[in-house]
Every structure is written in C-alpha cells, then in structure tokens.
Amino acid sequence: MTAVETAPQRRESTSGARHDQRRGRRRRRWSWESWVIALGMVLLVLYCLAPFYWMFVSSLKGPGEITSNGLWPEEVSLVNYRGVLGGANDFGYAVRNSLIIAGSTTVVTMAIAVFSGYALARLRFRGRDLVLGLILACSMFPGVAIVTPLYQLFSGWGWIDEYQAMVVPNISFALPLAIFILTTFFREMPWELEEAARVDGCGTLRAFSRVVLPLATPGLATTALLVFLAAWNEYLISSVVSITLASNPVTVALAKFAGDSEFQQPFGSQMAAGVIVTLPLIVLVLVFQRRIVEGLSAGGFR
Numbered sequence: 001m002t003a004v005e006t007a008p009q010r011r012e013s014t015s016g017a018r019h020d021q022r023r024g025r026r027r028r029r030w031s032w033e034s035w036v037i038a039l040g041m042v043l044l045v046l047y048c049l050a051p052f053y054w055m056f057v058s059s060l061k062g063p064g065e066i067t068s069n070g071l072w073p074e075e076v077s078l079v080n081y082r083g084v085l086g087g088a089n090d091f092g093y094a095v096r097n098s099l100i101i102a103g104s105t106t107v108v109t110m111a112i113a114v115f116s117g118y119a120l121a122r123l124r125f126r127g128r129d130l131v132l133g134l135i136l137a138c139s140m141f142p143g144v145a146i147v148t149p150l151y152q153l154f155s156g157w158g159w160i161d162e163y164q165a166m167v168v169p170n171i172s173f174a175l176p177l178a179i180f181i182l183t184t185f186f187r188e189m190p191w192e193l194e195e196a197a198r199v200d201g202c203g204t205l206r207a208f209s210r211v212v213l214p215l216a217t218p219g220l221a222t223t224a225l226l227v228f229l230a231a232w233n234e235y236l237i238s239s240v241v242s243i244t245l246a247s248n249p250v251t252v253a254l255a256k257f258a259g260d261s262e263f264q265q266p267f268g269s270q271m272a273a274g275v276i277v278t279l280p281l282i283v284l285v286l287v288f289q290r291r292i293v294e295g296l297s298a299g300g301f302r
Contacts, residue, residue: 066267084272257273
C-alpha cells in the first residue's frame with residue numbers, strides 16, 4: 001500500500017525536478033553573460049553596417065542635402081545614380097575591368113592552389129611543413145614595398161596600363177592564402193573514399209576529379225570567393241600601373257571620380273558609385289554564405 005501511494009509522489013517529484021531543470025536552463029540561457037554577448041554582437045553588427053548604411057543614405061540625397069547629417073534624406077533622389085550610370089564618367093568600363101581582373105585572378109589562383117594544396121596535403125615528403133611555411137611567408141611582404149620594383153619591371157615589359165599588370169600581382173598576393181586554406185581543408189577529408197575509388201578502378205586523376213573535388217566544394221567556394229573579393233578591392237598596385245580608362249578598375253575609378261559634371265562636388269556621386277560597387281559583393285556573400293561557413297568550419301580555420 002505504501003509503495004502504491006508513493007508512486008504518484010515519485011512521478012510528481014520527477015516532473016517537478018524536470019520543470020526546475022528547464023527553468024534553470026532558461027535562467028542560465030538568459031543570464032547576464034548572455035545579455036552581454038548579445039549586446040556585443042549587436043554593437044559589432046552596427047559597427048560593420050554603419051558605414052555602408054551612411055553611404056547608401058548619402059547616395060539618395062540631392063546636391064542641396066548632401067552635407068546634412070540626417071539619418072534619412074528628406075526627399076529621396078536618384079540623381080546621383082543617374083550621374084554615375086549615365087554621366088561622362090564611363091563607370092561601366094571600370095566595372096568591366098574589375099570583373100575581368102578579379103575573374104582572371106580567381107581562375108588562375110584556384111587552378112594553381114587546388115593542385116598545390118592537394119599535393120601538400122596528400123603527399124608525404126621531408127620538409128612539407130617548411131614548404132607551406134615558405135609559401136605563407138611570401139604573403140608577409142607589404143604591397144607598398146614592391147610597388148616601385150613592379151612599376152619598373154612592368155615598364156620594361158610594356159605592361160603599364162594592361163590587365164596583366166594587375167592580375168599577376170593579385171595572384172601573388174592571393175595564392176599563399178588560397179594554398180594554405182585548401183591544404184588544411186584537404187587534410188581534413190577522409191582519404192578512405194579516394195582509396196576506395198582507386199580500388200574500384202579509378203586512376204589518380206579520375207579519383208581526384210570524381211571524388212575529391214566534389215567533397216571539397218565548400219572549401220573551393222570559400223577560397224574562390226575570398227580571392228575574388230581581395231582582387232576586386234585591390235587598390236595600391238592598380239593605382240600605380242593603371243593610368244587610363246582602358247584598364248582602371250572600380251577602386252581606381254572611384255578615387256578619380258569627378259561626378260556628373262566638372263563643376264559638381266562629387267560626394268553624392270561617389271557614394272552612389274560605392275553602393276554600386278559594394279552591392280554585388282554583398283549579394284555574393286549572402287548567396288554563398290552557407291558554403292563559406294562550411295568551408296571555414298571544416299577547413300583551415302578549425
């Protein structure tokens with residue numbers, strides 16, 4: 001009889017303990033540490049987005065309102081965008097040049113980095129880590145230290161104001177990081193799948209293309225996007241070797257931007273041009289954010 005009477009009490013005590021645990025978890029979940037972390041994340045997001053927001057708002061202000069400090073224009077105007085896209089600046093040529101330069105840099109860099117990263121991750125030889133360290137050391141040289149030698153070298157080759165004068169330095173800057181990311185990403189991959197493909201009759205190249213590359217898609221997408229962004233945003237070398245409109249990328253074109261007419265202060269037009277240049281990058285990151293997170297978490301930044 002006692003056992004029968006104590007059974008409901010046990011159930012009640014168990015359910016009460018579970019309820020207390022849930023309440024404790026909720027309290028711990030929203031402790032002051034959680035609020036501090038949430039506040040820090042909000043401040044970080046605002047800090048990162050505030051410059052782009054101000055640039056976007058300034059691009060919507062007319063000439064008479066461009067110097068105001070309002071958080072939103074009193075009258076939304078698209079005159080700055082019409083000046084950029086339809087004025088005498090030929091801004092479309094700069095966008096075309098940047099697409100060619102960044103696209104060529106990404107293709108060549110990825111073609112080299114994929115095979116280099118695979119070799120450094122798969123092959124075992126003496127001094128492998130030293131080779132990877134030397135590759136990373138090549139990216140430690142500041143760009144300002146090699147501007148003058150590059151200009152003299154490209155002048156002798158007749159490369160000034162040509163695409164290759166910007167593509168080649170961009171490759172040299174992006175290649176060490178790309179090789180490092182892909183090397184550490186390939187090291188995390190299960191090599192048993194490649195060995196199973198070889199047992200089934202696939203050769204080395206076929207196993208690499210049919211098994212390794214599909215599994216490495218997140219790392220490849222992440223690395224390619226990082227290389228493209230770096231080449232798209234490069235300014236220092238381009239400002240020296242790119243002289244005319246025929247090869248000016250968007251970064252140089254923005255620095256030389258003169259507005260819709262020569263008598264106009266170009267602040268609003270520069271903000272509009274900056275929005276046009278930045279918006280495709282934001283779209284790319286939003287579209288491939290899942291691949292980026294997968295590549296960074298599974299690859300070189302684990």
